[in-house]
Amino acid sequence: MSGNPAMVMRVVASAYTVAEKAGAIVRKVLHSGELGIVEKTGANDLQTLADRLAQQSICASLSRHFPKLTIIGEEELPAQEVPEDLIEKGQAEEILQKGCPEEFKTLKEEELVVWVDPLDGTKEYTEGLLDNVTVLIGIAYGGRAIAGVINQPFYNYQHGAGAALGRTIWGMLGLGAFGFQLQEVPGDRRIVTTTRSHSNKVVTDCVSAMEPHDVIRVGGAGNKIIQLVEGKASAYVFASPGCKKWDTCAPEAILHTVGGKLTDMYGNPYSYDADVKHMNSAGVLATLHNHEYYVSRVPQSVLQALRSD
Ligand code: AMP
Ligand code: MG
Ligand code: MG
Helix, strand or coil, X not given: CCCCCCHHHHHHHHHHHHHHHHHHHHHHHHHHCCCCCEEEEECCEEECHHHHHHHHHHHHHHHHHCCCCXXXXXXXXXXXXXXXXXXXXXXXXXXXXXXXXXXXXXXXHHHEEEEEEEEECHHHHHCCCHHHCEXXXXXXXXXXEEEEEEEECCCCHHHCCCCCCCEEEEEECCCEEECCCCECCCCCXXXXXXXXXCCCHHHHHHHHXXXXXXXXXXXCHHHHHHHHHECCCCEEEECCCCCEHHHHHHHXXXXXXXXXXXXXXXXXXXXXXXXXXXXXXXXXXXXXXXXXXXXXXXXXXXXXXXHCC
């Protein structure tokens, strides 16, 4: 399909190239050695020059193309002119060529909300755990995450100069998910993935209640959803209000596209409307299969702790 792609396909096609540009910025700042680290709410809530530049690049590039989009980025930045070299004008041809799902064909720019996490896994980025890092651009309509782009700037970085560095995966409800091979955890093993740098007793109590065969502790919401769809983990369990809508919108869209589910710890969906509160206060539970099992295992004490937050 060419000629006149539907508006939402053009937004996703831009988001793809914009996420690649942001990934390149994230690599460049790392190689410069000057991370420009700022503590936001504390030592476990950091912002670097890469977070700032990547968000400027993503938000300015998208709003240049699509001035009526609502774009919500993680970082609070002073309003300022964005240098021209941060603007990405390209659109992924591969996405423009795809037919838009019927239900999204007539969507208008002003009906979309774009949630931007310019660098997910900042703590790990500052510690050199580079494959935990992602750039997340989620697209919501009617409160639902309908499409998402995840760039992993350092994918393959441990495989030497011969391997292509970085990758971009994306997905759209009703269309499919691309850029990775969908895999499942073999057998009935319950492998739980959870935070490595934002843990507490409620978080660990909830993980234990799942009776996991194994627990993986890594950084990044995007990274953990990639683990689910690539068969490295069976559930992402995070009984904490620490994750925000920009952490979950793009990952949720991709996960839902391949038949998985992302909810709060009660099993209820989050809304991605422009006016929702940013915190995912009732935690994050994401799975490819057997979501009900994990919901049923969440202890009352954990639900109470989240509710009182
Ligand atoms: P993690 O799994 O710890 O990497 O967290 C996933 C996402 O949620 C990252 O963007 C974190 O920065 C964010 N996050 C989780 N918990 C907190 C917290 N307590 N304070 C600030 N950000 C958090
Ligand atoms: Mg994040
Ligand atoms: Mg971030």
